[in-house]
Amino acid sequence: MKRREQWLVAVAAGATAAVIAYAVVRGVERAFFTEPNPMILIWSQRSPFVWRAATALYVGGAAAFGGHALAARAPRAAARCLTAATLIAAAAILAMAVLSP
Amino acid sequence: MSVAELRALERLHAVIAWLATAGLLWAAWASVRRRLPAGGAAAAAALVVLAGLLGAALEEGFRARVRHKLFLAAPALGWLFERKVHVAFGAVLLGVAAWALTAALRRIEPRADEADVARELRRGAAIAWTAAAVLALLASVASAIVARRAGF
Numbered sequence A: 001m002k003r004r005e006q007w008l009v010a011v012a013a014g015a016t017a018a019v020i021a022y023a024v025v026r027g028v029e030r031a032f033f034t035e036p037n038p039m040i041l042i043w044s045q046r047s048p049f050v051w052r053a054a055t056a057l058y059v060g061g062a063a064a065f066g067g068h069a070l071a072a073r074a075p076r077a078a079a080r081c082l083t084a085a086t087l088i089a090a091a092a093i094l095a096m097a098v099l100s101p
Numbered sequence B: 001m002s003v004a005e006l007r008a009l010e011r012l013h014a015v016i017a018w019l020a021t022a023g024l025l026w027a028a029w030a031s032v033r034r035r036l037p038a039g040g041a042a043a044a045a046a047l048v049v050l051a052g053l054l055g056a057a058l059e060e061g062f063r064a065r066v067r068h069k070l071f072l073a074a075p076a077l078g079w080l081f082e083r084k085v086h087v088a089f090g091a092v093l094l095g096v097a098a099w100a101l102t103a104a105l106r107r108i109e110p111r112a113d114e115a116d117v118a119r120e121l122r123r124g125a126a127i128a129w130t131a132a133a134v135l136a137l138l139a140s141v142a143s144a145i146v147a148r149r150a151g152f
Helices: A004-034 A046-074 A075-100 B003-032 B037-067 B066-072 B077-107 B112-147
Strands: none
Touching: A004 A046, A004 A075, A004 B066, A004 B077, A004 B112, A046 A075, A046 B037, A046 B077, A046 B112, A075 B077, A075 B112, B003 B037, B003 B077, B037 B066, B037 B077, B037 B112, B077 B112
16 A cells, blocks of 8 residues: 555545544443533533534644554455444444433 | 624525535436546535535634534524534545545446456545435434524
């Protein structure tokens, strides 16, 4: 795998990891940090979605470097891991949206 | 942002989001059939990213003007919109992942010594396009249902 291809795999790894991180962060929020009832809450200064998305993108950014390293050393394993990670990401975000919105 | 500006942005977001959904559905179909052109993949990913950015720009206005009223009027629709936001985030990022995998595949495909890597990337790209398309369709349908009841 050439350098540019490694970076493309890194982008895919980062994006996929960000989706998984988003689902995990939301799950942790629901389990440990109860939000105020949205029917009572008129307005909040901090947007929970923006913070959740920022955290997920930060994790995704870190995972991109891991994806790049794996693509450089073991391209076959990187491609296989990405296929599995994509399936996990789609299932995690769907399960989270259905079970704990 | 004024209410008029928010309404205009909301309409633009809706149009771009449906275009992105159509683009992702086409990309998923073309990817499974191995007939996805590089330009088409880039356009589908760019549309879904643009739709996501427009949605993010509307977030503060929605939180300040619509969210509370929506939950008071119809809690089920309020929770549907919360679900839609999560699913849309997944659609945007899986769309980006699908584009990156497709672009990597285009470059690796001609090399015979990396045929097994290409095969795995092709599989991953098809899964990513399909997942992004399904998530985008769910998000667009949920948005349309909520938009019939609430808006800026």
